[in-house]
Amino acid sequence: xxxxxxxxxxxxxxxxxxxxxxxxxxxxxxxxxxxxxxxxxxxxxxxxxxxxxxxxxxxxxx
Numbered sequence: 001x002x003x004x005x006x007x008x009x010x011x012x013x014x015x016x017x018x019x020x021x022x023x024x025x026x027x028x029x030x031x032x033x034x035x036x037x038x039x040x041x042x043x044x045x046x047x048x049x050x051x052x053x054x055x056x057x058x059x060x061x062x
Contacts, residue, residue, distance in 0.1 A: 003041055003049060004032075007021065007032060007049065010053050011032070014056065018031075018032035018033065019032070021052075025048060025049050025052035025053075026045055026049060026052075
């Protein structure tokens, strides 16, 4: 599954705004917007995104 698809599913499940996700996950509020327009994240960024989604508990990020 692509990184963008995984993020879109996460956003729908959590109700999180795309800008909030980008800011909290990789300090880039335009991340999701740019991915939707064709930006391809590098391996390090993909790991950071996956890590954020794995530790997110709905209230706070540990």
